[in-house]
Amino acid sequence: MSGSVLEIKNLHVSVEDKEILNGVNLTIKGGEFHAIMGPNGTGKSTLASAIMGHPHYEITEGSVLLDGEDVLQMDVDERARAGLFLAMQYPSEISGVTTSDFLRTAINARRGEGNEISLMKFIKEMDSVLDELDVDKNMAQRYLNEGFSGGEKKRNEIVQLMLLKPAIAILDEVDSGLDIDALKVVSKGVNKMRSDDFGCLMITHYQRLLNYITPDYVHVMMQGRIVKSGGPELAERLEAEGYEWIKEELGIEDETVGQKA
Amino acid sequence: MTVETKRLYDKDYIEQFSQERYEPEWMKSLRLHALEQVDVLELPTPDKTNIGKWNFSRFKHTAQGETISSLEALPEKLKDFIDLENIPENVLIQRNQSVAYSTLSKELKDKGVIFTDIFTALREHEDLVKRYYMKDAVSVDEHRLTALHAALMNGGIFVYVPKNVQIEEPLQTIYWQEDPEVALFNHVLVVAEESSSLTYVENYISHNDEQETVANVITEVIAQNNAYISFGAVDNFAAGTTTYMNRRGVAYRDATIDWAFGQMNDGNTVFENETHLIGDNSSTHPKTVSVGRGRQIENFTARTVHHGKDTESFILQHGVMRDKATAIFNAIGKIENAATRSNAEQESRVLMLSDKARGDANPILLIDENDVTAGHAASVGRIDPLQLYYLMSRGITREEAENLIIFGFLEPVVDQLPIPSVQKQLRQVIERKVN
Numbered sequence: 234m235s236g237s238v239l240e241i242k243n244l245h246v247s248v249e250d251k252e253i254l255n256g257v258n259l260t261i262k263g264g265e266f267h268a269i270m271g272p273n274g275t276g277k278s279t280l281a282s283a284i285m286g287h288p289h290y291e292i293t294e295g296s297v298l299l300d301g302e303d304v305l306q307m308d309v310d311e312r313a314r315a316g317l318f319l320a321m322q323y324p325s326e327i328s329g330v331t332t333s334d335f336l337r338t339a340i341n342a343r344r345g346e347g348n349e350i351s352l353m354k355f356i357k358e359m360d361s362v363l364d365e366l367d368v369d370k371n372m373a374q375r376y377l378n379e380g381f382s383g384g385e386k387k388r389n390e391i392v393q394l395m396l397l398k399p400a401i402a403i404l405d406e407v408d409s410g411l412d413i414d415a416l417k418v419v420s421k422g423v424n425k426m427r428s429d430d431f432g433c434l435m436i437t438h439y440q441r442l443l444n445y446i447t448p449d450y451v452h453v454m455m456q457g458r459i460v461k462s463g464g465p466e467l468a469e470r471l472e473a474e475g476y477e478w479i480k481e482e483l484g485i486e487d488e489t490v491g492q493k494a
Numbered sequence: 495m496t497v498e499t500k501r502l503y504d505k506d507y508i509e510q511f512s513q514e515r516y517e518p519e520w521m522k523s524l525r526l527h528a529l530e531q532v533d534v535l536e537l538p539t540p541d542k543t544n545i546g547k548w549n550f551s552r553f554k555h556t557a558q559g560e561t562i563s564s565l566e567a568l569p570e571k572l573k574d575f576i577d578l579e580n581i582p583e584n585v586l587i588q589r590n591q592s593v594a595y596s597t598l599s600k601e602l603k604d605k606g607v608i609f610t611d612i613f614t615a616l617r618e619h620e621d622l623v624k625r626y627y628m629k630d631a632v633s634v635d636e637h638r639l640t641a642l643h644a645a646l647m648n649g650g651i652f653v654y655v656p657k658n659v660q661i662e663e664p665l666q667t668i669y670w671q672e673d674p675e676v677a678l679f680n681h682v683l684v685v686a687e688e689s690s691s692l693t694y695v696e697n698y699i700s701h702n703d704e705q706e707t708v709a710n711v712i713t714e715v716i717a718q719n720n721a722y723i724s725f726g727a728v729d730n731f732a733a734g735t736t737t738y739m740n741r742r743g744v745a746y747r748d749a750t751i752d753w754a755f756g757q758m759n760d761g762n763t764v765f766e767n768e769t770h771l772i773g774d775n776s777s778t779h780p781k782t783v784s785v786g787r788g789r790q791i792e793n794f795t796a797r798t799v800h801h802g803k804d805t806e807s808f809i810l811q812h813g814v815m816r817d818k819a820t821a822i823f824n825a826i827g828k829i830e831n832a833a834t835r836s837n838a839e840q841e842s843r844v845l846m847l848s849d850k851a852r853g854d855a856n857p858i859l860l861i862d863e864n865d866v867t868a869g870h871a872a873s874v875g876r877i878d879p880l881q882l883y884y885l886m887s888r889g890i891t892r893e894e895a896e897n898l899i900i901f902g903f904l905e906p907v908v909d910q911l912p913i914p915s916v917q918k919q920l921r922q923v924i925e926r927k928v929n
Contacts, residue, residue, distance in 0.1 A: 285887050288879050313889035325884035329902025338898065339888035376902070393888060 236263010236430045237300050237316055237400035239284075245294035246276075246283040253279045253490045254457045256295070261401055264429040268443055268468060269436045271454035272476055274489040277436045278322060280454070281405040285319040286312055299401065314343055316400030320390035320407050326378040332389065333359065333373035336396055343397065362395045365425070367418045383410040391422045401432045408442040420445030440472035453479055455488040503555060505529060508645060511556075515613050518620050524627075528634045528644035538637040538738075540764050542822045542854060543793035548762055549736045550639065553677035553707040555646060559589025559670070574922060575668055575697050577915030584609060584665045588680075590673050591649045602661060608654035609665055612681055615652035623652055626685055631714035631742040631770075639738045643679050643710045650681035655690040655721075664693040664913050671709070674702035674734065682713040682741075686721035686749075693912045695726040697919075702734035703760070713741040717749035719773060726911045728756035728920050729765075733788065737763040747773030747802065754910040756920040757784035757794065757813075758927060768797040771805035771836075781810045783907040783920075785927040786819030786851070796840075797826040800833040800866075809840035812907055814900055814928065815851035823855045825870065831862040841871040845903050847896075847928075900928050 239261045246254040253276050261267050269277050283290045284297055286309040297304040299315050307315060327335065336359060341349045350358075363370055366388050378386055387407055394402055404423065408416055423433070423446050435442065443451075443465070451467040452459045453476070460483055461467070470478075480488060508529055512522040537545060562568060565581055576582065584602065586609065587595040598609045608619055615623050628634050634644040651667055671678055678698075686692055698709065709731055717723050723743070731737050737759050743751040751769055769778040780796045798807035809825045827838030838861075844853035857870035877899055885895035904924060911917045 286883070288883055308892070309883055309886040310889055310891050310895070313887055319887055321884065321887075325878070325881045327881055327885070327899060327902050329905030330898050335885070335888075335898065338890055338894065339885075342889040342891065342894070397888065 236432055238262050239401045240298040243295035246279055247291045247293050248289055256458050261432045261434055263432045266433045266448045267450045268448035269452045269454050270438060270471060272438060272488055275454045276457040276490045277454050278405050281319055281403045281436055318394055318397060318399035318402040320394055320404045322405045324378050324386050324390060328376050328379050330377050331374055332377050335377045340396060358396060362392050366391055366422050384415045387411055391419050395422055403434045405436045408437055408439060417445060440468050443468045455485055456492050457490040503646060517616055520624060521616060525645050528641045531635050531641035532638055532645060535638040535641050538639060540793040541824050545764060549706055550708055554675045555677060557590040557673035557676035559592040559594050559672055562587060562595040572668060574919045582666050583663050586651060587668045588649055589670050590676055605659045606656040608652060610652055612650035612652055622654055626683055626716055630744050632712050632740060639710055643712050646679045647681045648679045653684040653694060655686045655692045657687040657690060659690045661692040664695055667696045669698045671700035674705040675707050677708040680711045684715045686717050686723050688718045689720045691722035693724040695913045695916050698729045698731055700732045700735055702732045705734050707735050709735050709737045711739050715743040715751060717745045717751050719746045720748040723751045724912045726754045726916060728916060729759050731759040731761055733760040735761045737761060739765045741767045743769040745771050745776035745778060749773060749776045751778045753780040755782040757782055758923045760790060762790055763792040766795045770799045772801045774802040775804045776802055777806040779808050781907040781910050783904045784813045785924055786815045786821045787817045787927055789818045792821040795824040798838060800829040800836040800838060803834045805833060805836045807838050810907060811842040812904055813844045813853060815853045816847040818850045820852040826858045827868055828860040829863050829866050833863050834865045836866045838868040844874040846876055
């Protein structure tokens with residue numbers, strides 16, 4: 234069976250009546266790795282949050298479909314169970330809930346009642362993922378993200394990605410704040426997910442991440458929409474030359490959201 | 495109220511009650527003196543809660559309970575409270591006002607540990623009880639309810655650990671109000687002599703959702719020099735019971751009293767926990783969790799009073815309020831003059847699950863000494879929508895995500911209860927009350 238398809242069509246998103254995204258179009262299929270790049274303040278993270286259903290964002294126009302199903306009509310948990318995953322830039326801290334209890338609850342939420350994972354199997358899977366990502370096993374018994382360093386939080390997001398095995402994952406600046414060793418470990422985990430059944434959208438403003446996770450498609454975001462798309466060579470040119478040439482090419486003076494070309 | 499109580503339970507009644515239990519003369523005098531005080535004294539006035547119309551007087555005073563032959567034959571309603579796979583060695587079950595079941599390991603008996611009901615203690619260990627009963631911790635004449643308690647005391651326990659005796663196995667008691675109308679004037683007296691240590695855990699249980707009655711409980715905990723007491727309690731009085739619960743500790747030099755409370759009553763409740771850090775270098779860590787529901791009104795006060803130098807206290811209170819429940823959490827750290835280098839910390843947090851629930855956290859620090867440290871944190875709020883979003887983004891339903899957050903909010907205190915089976919049982923009660 235081939236993978237899922239996530240279609241984003243003409244997506245407009247506002248926060249407190251300010252329009253952030255104005256007409257994003259993007260299709261991600263199982264087996265594909267996409268990267269969205271762009272300077273700060275161009276709407277990249279808003280796209281990720283809006284797709285997942287973050288309570289602060291309001292969709293004013295457009296649609297998001299997962300295998301033809303209307304994602305925007307689903308509650309956040311339904312989107313996740315349908316196969317979406319977002320590795321968050323700022324994961325919440327949940328006091329009193331151990332990481333391991335949380336992971337098991339999340340896995341079981343996907344598997345459904347009557348089909349819960351056995352404790353032994355869960356521990357085995359979790360331990361193997363923790364090993365793979367070079368994470369101290371103590372993390373499983375610590376309260377979820379509470380007192381975690383920035384790097385630990387990022388790794389924890391990838392632990393969840395690998396255990397929950399979504400159809401389409403969005404990684405929102407999963408590389409920011411990571412040193413090079415941590416970046417290699419995280420990348421190894423993401424690369425391991427590569428298959429026809431897994432599509433991935435990476436959001437970053439550093440080309441560095443793409444040295445470790447090679448994208449099939451690269452998109453540049455400015456002023457709340459995708460202004461240029463290409464292959465991995467686009468990322469390399471951005472690394473070498475920066476964003477100015479794109480702005481010149483498109484006649485953009487201020488690339489941040491809320492500006493008109 | 496006084497008139498009614500007095501008519502039912504007058505001097506003659508109390509004299510007879512005392513006599514039937516073969517109480518020493520001093521105890522009878524204490525009761526009669528207290529009865530006179532009931533008329534004179536006012537009700538206590540817990541901060542921000544008016545208890546003037548609460549029922550402290552409609553109850554039945556005595557009821558017996560059948561014995562329980564073994565823990566295997568435990569009545570269904572108590573099964574959750576005892577770990578039957580790991581039968582505890584030291585248990586006392588009080589059923590109404592009778593001791594239904596009681597064991598104490600031979601080892602502890604041989605070491606001189608006393609773990610017996612208050613009436614037996616009054617006969618067999620009269621001097622010890624007399625030395626501590628309503629002397630150093632709680633006084634008879636503090637207010638009308640302490641006086642009423644002293645006059646009508648009808649149950650309880652005496653725990654005594656001799657000097658240098660360290661108890662590893664917990665002592666566990668269950669106070670079961672099986673009769674739906676009988677009042678519980680329970681008196682718990684725990685004394686740890688110098689350099690001794692113990693863990694004591696108690697459960698209060700009743701099932702009178704409809705019938706009204708009263709629990710007026712006073713607990714006195716004395717930690718002599720260098721003693722350590724871990725005191726855990728889960729209170730489960732049903733909606734019909736109006737509760738006045740007073741647990742007070744006195745810690746002498748180098749002594750520590752750690753408290754962990756699950757306040758799971760369904761009726762109106764005033765709960766006071768106070769610890770006097772008398773000796774230098776003594777400390778206390780009172781921790782409380784509670785879940786309020788229905789229309790119940792509760793007032794919780796945790797107070798630490800620093801008398802000695804280098805004393806330390808940390809009050810932690812977490813409450814979850816649902817439906818139309820109201821709860822006030824007062825945390826009071828008082829540092830007396832000359833209690834130098836003492837440290838009083840506190841944290842009170844209330845999580846409200848419905849628009850009609852009410853909660854308030856009052857942090858209070860009263861400091862009469864310059865060379866001290868103190869700190870407080872207090873918050874009253876609702877479930878953080880971003881926490882919910884995060885959990886739900888992993889496929890967890892809203893209901894389950896809320897439960898995780900609520901349990902997580904209470905867990906840091908539940909985790910501190912000294913007996914795993916009591917922790918487990920408290921988690922069950924929380925689950926029942928939250929859902």
